[in-house]
Amino acid sequence: IAKTATASLKKRCPSFHIFEARAASLPFKSDFFDIIVCSHVLEHETSEAAAIREMIRVLKPGGTIFLGVPAVAVGETELHARLYDPASIQNLADTFHLEILRSHAYGSRPFQIIYYAISAIAARASTHNTTVRFSKQNVVRYGVIRRLYHSLVVPVLLFLYRLDAIIPISKRKPIEIWVILRKALS
Numbered sequence: 001i002a003k004t005a006t007a008s009l010k011k012r013c014p015s016f017h018i019f020e021a022r023a024a025s026l027p028f029k030s031d032f033f034d035i036i037v038c039s040h041v042l043e044h045e046t047s048e049a050a051a052i053r054e055m056i057r058v059l060k061p062g063g064t065i066f067l068g069v070p071a072v073a074v075g076e077t078e079l080h081a082r083l084y085d086p087a088s089i090q091n092l093a094d095t096f097h098l099e100i101l102r103s104h105a106y107g108s109r110p111f112q113i114i115y116y117a118i119s120a121i122a123a124r125a126s127t128h129n130t131t132v133r134f135s136k137q138n139v140v141r142y143g144v145i146r147r148l149y150h151s152l153v154v155p156v157l158l159f160l161y162r163l164d165a166i167i168p169i170s171k172r173k174p175i176e177i178w179v180i181l182r183k184a185l186s
Contacts, residue, residue, distance in 0.1 A: 024050035028058045029154040039068040043080045052096050083173035089179050098181040105174030
């Protein structure tokens, strides 16, 4: 996370406790958290094992990890150190003695097509003009675009996630896996 983003968040939300840390060395005492949400972080870590061990260290016995990772169908990119499939998730759970409470793969072919189309449009829009001048007009324009995105695009994506979860179109090539893992009580 960029230091400027962290500073901005601390200023806007002074009551929040915001920390910068690597997943492999968290600044918390052992058995600190009841729940850990690790959303699309693990695939970027050079040492998956070190990151998982550290999450387990700071998680209370019986605590839960909500883990979201990209699946193999996303395709290799230079941004990801690894991708996942159900077997690799099971191996991760077995290796670190975590119980899988629930696991779900998302991303049927129709979802993938729409998701990547929206991502491509968003990427093109965000890099179309790399020089951004912060004027009142640009801030207002950005606010309108952000509100449109959150009021139109996000609901469509959430609808597709729900649809993808209830209609068994094709789970052979999911793009995302979410799993709920529990640390043993002892």
